[in-house]
Amino acid sequence: MASVPMTIDEVEMRLRERRYIGDRGLATSIFLALKLEKPLFIEGEAGVGKTEAAKVMADVLGARLIRLQCYEGIDLAHAVYEWNYPRQLLHIRLLGEGDDRRTAEREIFSPEFLLRRPLLDAIDNDDPTPPVLLIDEIDRSDEEFEAFLLELLSDFQVSIPEIGTIKAKKAPFVVITSNRTREVHDALKRRCLYHWIDYPDLEKEVEIVRARAPEAADGLAREVAALVQGLRGMDLYKVPGVAETLDWARSLAALGATRIDASIVDATLGAALKYQEDLERIREQVPALVEKARGA
């Protein structure tokens, strides 16, 4: 079944069917983004499932996922299109004496010589269902790129001087994510619906571990989730996200653990903590943390 969900309940249910456990607010935002044909801007700490939400939505809609990973200095040639210069050069050099140069020049600036990058692909395609466009980690790009996106997201069209303006037949479903390593400009955010994904509470996190790391035994899933919940309350440079909880549960399951204990937690602490200072500080407190998590 791949149709646009008709109600918020349906969004919630279909996310869940695909083992994405989100809150009702996220389902509401997704539903409205679909209905209003507006981009959805998702913020949250690293590893809370922002990117995953877009991937799962592609599956819900039966649409192709087009992902644009942002980085500093990303420009139109990487994001929208570029002419295939080597091919153009070859083509023009292979012209015979009798060929008409002017026709040839028109030929080499035709769609055939165009290298299509994700944003053009999202707007100009023959997909039966409009694709899901994931613009990932927009905070890594720079202001110039944001300004360009602003234009693209308002009317879903791009213009290529040699070809003309290309407009989407139907707007793609756009999901933009940000880790807030810098503030994204208000003008861009204003064009989007916004949702902040928080860390889940214990029950929800247990549910997530069970859904996404089924190899972890039930008791282990609960204890790992409780352990991470405990760590989030500690004084850390980098608080572990849900992605870390899942990594940890999978690592422990791979080691054959069905419960946690101080020695195995100590050995695998690196799955959750990524700073040396954090590791050192938490090491001493592992027995107490484990005991608390086992009681949860």
Next chain:
Amino acid sequence: MPEADLPTPAAPDLPAMRGGARRPGNQPDLLPRLGAFARLLHDAGMEAGPRRLTDATRALNHVDLKHQEDFRSALRAVFVSRKEDIATFEAAFDIFWAPPDPRAAAGAMPGRSRSLPMSPERAKAWASALGLSSSQLNREQDATTIPTSSSGYSAEELLRHKDFEQMTWQETEQVRRLLEQAPWRVAERRTRRLRPAKAGRIDLRRTARHAIRSSGELMSLFRRRPRLRRRPLVLICDVSGSMERYSRLLMVFAHAIARREDLEAFVFSTRLTRVTRLLRHRDLDRALDSVSKRVHDFSGGTRIGDALADFNRHWARRVLGHGAVVIIVSDGWDRGDPSQLTAELIHLRRTAHRLIWLNPLIGSDGYQPLTRGMAAALPHCDDFLAANNVQALDDLGRLLASLGSRPSRS
């Protein structure tokens, strides 16, 4: 669900929601109520312009209004654009749409007031914001009767070297103008974005493009090089009791550079508060007024280590990208644990492009960095500079302007 559970407007001057159809299209009452709600959000300091109002109306067409959580989520998705505004939104929503007492909305709403501060109030705001004593306030009034010096140049020279501690109100105003006109700009760094240039790496794209125009012959090589951008500045300013004589001028300094540089500003005494957005107000008095409203522990005790720990955990990842320069302003009088301060400084220095410590006491004769905090901090800063007069801030400016375009430390 009974009718009574519908989201009900609380503002007494608004018409009550009638029964019957619940779609806004059939609900002539809902639009003015949404408008009133948008005004409330606006008054609380959020952006709630016509575009959002239109979106809200459209969004509510798709939501069952009986389901209050969905109604709330829909409005939140439309009106909120940053995490910081979520709490404001929730408070406004509770007051406006679901109050226990319908009179609640008529009462005080947290957030900014719209009336322009009057002159004596402004003076009071200054005083409370920056820890001025009443005697200093009086000095301000006296200052108007002091004849201005006939020689502008020498007066300015004197002012440049006068300790902030000894300045009158009127002199502060002149200092503000001096700071705003200071000629330096923060140094640039190389970005990853490339720009056409006369020299540099070969730009294959443009070169090929030109070759195509000349029938495939490479007639000329085009080049490009990294674009330069100014480094962001992060100012972390101590406004505790021992700094009170300096914090006023340092805030003036922060406001002056916030106008032209990419500045993130934080103040702390016992707690860290981000004041970046507040300082962006064009008008200095209004900017400082909003800072004082936000910061509750002006002139309290100092816990530098705690403040930096808070910064490292909650802000560093957000504001230290792009080769930021961090400036800590403090006299180092710290009631906290020096080993914590050391640990946090080591971490901060690793994540910042450059770590500068400004100490207003350096200017005083015979000063030695002997406070426990300062002694702990000294080995972990790249620069240790004075900040007691305009000249010192100018020196800082020159240092900022001279930072290289590449990482300075290995």
